[in-house]
Amino acid sequence: MKDIFLSAKNDIENKAFALVDGRQLFSSEDLQFLHRACEKVPKELIRVGDVGEQNNLDVGRFMEDKKEQTPVYRNAPLGKDVVDRLNSGRCRALLSAMMGGDFYIRRCQVNVLRNGSFIGKHIDTYSNLDYRYSCVLQFGEDFEGGEFFVEFNGKEEEVRTGYADFLVNRCEIPHGVRTVRGGNRTSLVFFLSKSPLSRANTDHKQI
Numbered sequence: 001m002k003d004i005f006l007s008a009k010n011d012i013e014n015k016a017f018a019l020v021d022g023r024q025l026f027s028s029e030d031l032q033f034l035h036r037a038c039e040k041v042p043k044e045l046i047r048v049g050d051v052g053e054q055n056n057l058d059v060g061r062f063m064e065d066k067k068e069q070t071p072v073y074r075n076a077p078l079g080k081d082v083v084d085r086l087n088s089g090r091c092r093a094l095l096s097a098m099m100g101g102d103f104y105i106r107r108c109q110v111n112v113l114r115n116g117s118f119i120g121k122h123i124d125t126y127s128n129l130d131y132r133y134s135c136v137l138q139f140g141e142d143f144e145g146g147e148f149f150v151e152f153n154g155k156e157e158e159v160r161t162g163y164a165d166f167l168v169n170r171c172e173i174p175h176g177v178r179t180v181r182g183g184n185r186t187s188l189v190f191f192l193s194k195s196p197l198s199r200a201n202t203d204h205k206q207i
Contacts (some may be wrong), residue, residue: 003088005097008168012098016173019159020082022137022166025091029188031164035041035139037062037082038110038186041075050127050206053120058112063190065207067105071197081173083108086190091166093148098168099132104197106131108190111177118179121151124171130195130198130201131171136187138165143183150175161187 004020011018012172022031032159037051041060061074073079083105086092106128111119124131138161140146147158148167151174158178161167169175171191 001093001097005094008094008098012168015157016108016150017148017159017167017169017175018166018205019161020094020166022164023188024096025166026085026137026164030089031083034082034085034137034188035186037078038112038139038188041078041110043110043112049120049122050204052120053122055118055120056113058078058114058121060110060112063105063109064144065191067199067201067204070200073105079108082188083190086188088100090182095133095135095168099192103132103192103194105190106193106195106197106201108188110187111185111187113140113143113177113180113185113187115180115182117146117185119177121149121174122178123174124169124191126205128191128193128195128201129205130193131191132194134169134171134190135192136161136167136189137186138163138167138183138185138189140183143180143185145179146180146185147178148175149178173183
């Protein structure tokens with residue numbers, strides 16, 4: 001774990017994101033459970049993001065962090081079961097090291113991008129100024145396009161994620177996902193904060 005953490009920390013500082021093999025963080029049983037949860041949770045079409053950015057994707061909610069409210073689990077008991085799996089074992093050890101101690105998952109969802117879907121450039125801290133890192137566990141296997149991009153130090157960098165890749169991104173950095181040109185890109189996404197779940201989301205730029 002120490003080597004994984006050091007590599008991730010270096011990438012986060014120099015590129016604003018880090019890519020880790022999720023198989024080093026989750027058991028095969030955990031990955032199967034999380035993948036099934038992403039498939040069966042109800043989804044809604046999202047065209048506009050929290051601060052008005054243009055999107056085109058389907059989203060299923062495990063945990064929401066709405067403006068002026070405290071976080072709530074969704075689609076019981078699935079939401080809490082998913083968050084509990086993410087918040088345990090080697091995954092928690094890595095994220096705790098990155099966060100410098102205790103942290104809280106305040107928002108968790110699955111993003112499904114099909115042909116023509118995309119996520120417009122945005123900054124996660126606009127949804128909650130306390131967000132530190134977004135974490136993305138990729139379950140898509142056979143899709144075209146859909147590259148993750150980040151705008152950092154005056155230039156844009158792209159990365160293509162594969163099955164079980166675990167991507168950690170700094171929430172204050174602009175980023176998005178290119179248009180998918182075929183297949184399904186399914187990603188489990190959650191956000192880390194130092195703010196406890198008892199604290200309402202009052203610091204934001206949500207519309």
